[in-house]
Amino acid sequence: MVDPMTNVLANAGYEILNTEQANATVTVTQLPDPGIGDSSQAFMTITKSAGIQLTRIDIIFVKDDVFEDVVGGGTSADYETLKELATVAASKIR
Template identity: 45%
Template sequence: MHTGAGLLCVVLAAALASAGCLSAIFPDPVAPTPEITAAPSPVPTTNSPVATVRASDMALEPADMPADYILKERSDLTYRETEQVLRDLGWRDGYQVTYYRMNKAKDDLTGFRQVIGIYARENMNLVYNVKKDAVVAGTGSGETIYELPCPNLGEHTYAFRKPTADPFSSTYTIIFTKKNVYEELTMGGTTTDYETLKALARSAADKIH
């Protein structure tokens, strides 16, 4: 009986030794280390809170206008010709451009004007209020202006129609602020088109960057 037990011990020892040798020859496979992908670095934004181009670069070009409009004038606006209240609000740069359309055969003369002003960013609410108040105050006794719907072009947008002495004619104006820029676009004459004016205003807003 002792002999059988001893023999079992010898067999078990041999089996264990054999397993040890096999594990030494064929070690357990090592699990691969998972590959770590670094998170992409955040891309810094370039959306500046103020305009990064000059006022003259925001002016509508002939290519931006309907084909039948002709450039009449474009010019910088100077500090001396700017109202004192606007100087006090941090006026820094300005530009204006004027186009017209003429059809002598139809006695048609229509004009378009864009005025651009760059101000101190922190004063844009005041600039808008001053300009809008001037529009309302500019209507004389018996004159009426009619506010019109218009897509938002920036932080502030206001559009209106002002009838003229000719009952079949009106002047349309859109004013808006975006970043530190104030713009005023006006169309008047014998053949006006508010939809065209809105499209031009959207093009003007897109030039502010």
């Protein structure tokens, strides 16, 4: 039997990769696994509009029976800083 939280993580990753790609001004890239919790994925979304580039990073992870989506973004986003934040969040799950 497949763990329900594994399905939640897989579905969330699929939605990030496929929903955003409908717009030609949006690029979504899967980043290396951040290794957080029981399983995790990371994505970078770059949106270009009116000469401005916005970057968004999603780190999604499952730990025990908890699913988390830690998001950071703006005119720049730092994957390592967000990864540290997500690691702290995962450490608080009991």
